[in-house]
Amino acid sequence: MSAADPRREWDERAGVRTCPRRRLGDELDAGQLFFPPALVPYGDHPRVRALPAPHRRALFARHLYHYLDFTTQFETRVVNRVTERIAGGRSGLDVRTATRLDAYRIYVDEGYHSLCSLDVIDQLSRASGIAPAPYDFAPFLARLDAVGEGALPDAGRLAQLLQVVVFETLITAILNDVPKDPRVLTLVRDTVRDHARDEGRHHVFFAGLFREVWGQQPAALRGRIARCLPGLIRSSLLPDLRPVRASLAAAGLGPADVAAVVADSYPADRVDQGIRTASRHAVRLFEETGVLDVPGGREAFSTAELLR
Ligand SMILES: [Fe+2]
Ligand SMILES: [Fe+2]
Structure with missing residues (x-):
């Protein structure tokens, strides 16, 4: 077995194999933060800064909970919807047993990420x-599925696979x-670091799988496919504002203030x-494989504001 052998990689490095259960300890009393303020787009808005400190703290906690809850759902309902088919040999793709084994490893990883994410919400x-x-x-899942169903109505499994290729090759500011x-x-x-390490391996797997599938x-x-991918990237990364609005309202802001904070904090540019930043590796993968060179490909990515 070589150093790059995926089984050894996984056995020696996967979070589910190597990480202890992460526990809270007594840091809440020391005033440690739930989330980096720079990653909460509305955190520094004047109407949010005017809120009493405990309300702001609760806002940051709910921002973290939403991220973790999204992860809990996404891993099992979107990523594992596809990895289970690849692992079980029912994906419609012609894949080797080694690829099926890797898909089972990812299936385990993603289930574990869901478990850890909900565990952190529960502890906190x-x-x-x-x-x-x-x-x-x-609603998020329906929006994401609608993109694939609209562009590839006769190739539903392929559309779901592309969703996962896109998501697993994004590099988000949160993980970094x-x-x-x-x-x-x-x-x-620690929980996010453990997760990011696993995702580095998933990125390699799905980039390789996409090259084969393409x-x-x-x-x-x-x-x-080329014209579908930009929509999948955007719908994966567009901020979900429903929980933001609900959280701002729960912090005590009235409807007009909620609308103003959201409008100021999430401008289109x-x-x-x-x-663009989160999808740069995914877009590079699609450029390298020739996706942008097919008729309409580059235009679709450009119209979706993914190139620049
Ligand atoms: Fe994950
Ligand atoms: Fe993953």
Whole structure:
């Protein structure tokens, strides 16, 4: 078995194999933060800064809970919807047993990430007394599925696979930056760091899988895939403002203030810039594989503000 052997990589490095259960300890009393302020777009808004300190703290806690709750849902309902099919040999793709084994490893990883994410919400909400708001993942999933169903109505499994390729090759500021902020609770930083390490391996797997899948597609389908991918990238990364609005209202802001804070904190150019930054590796993968060279490909990525 070589050093790059994926089984050895996973056995020696996967969070589920190597990480202890992360526990809160007593850092809440020391005033450690739930989330890096720079990653909460509305955190520094004057109407938010005017709120009493405990209300602002609860806002940051709910921002973290929403991220973790989203992760809990996404891993099992979107990523594992696809990895389970690849692992089980029912993906419609011609894949080797080694690829199926890797897909089972990812299936385990993602289930573990869901478990850890909910565990952190549970530990923090009990200790802080700040309750998580109910989070409904269904509208996000419906929006994401609608992109694939619209562009590839006769290739539903392929559309779902592309969703996962896109999401697993994004590099989000949260995975990168949360572990680096020493003001943030160690529980949160460790959990995100553990997750980011696993995702590095997933990125390699899905980039390789996409190269294989792309190579197997007939020309007519390649054009439709190329024109579908930008929509998948945008719908994966567009901020979900429903929980933001609900959280601002729960912090005591009235409807007009909530609307003003959201409008000021999520302007279109800043949202587009964030999407471009998070998707740069995914877009590079699609450039390298020739996705942008098929008719309409480059235009679709450009119209979606993904190139610049
Ligand atoms: Fe994950
Ligand atoms: Fe993943």
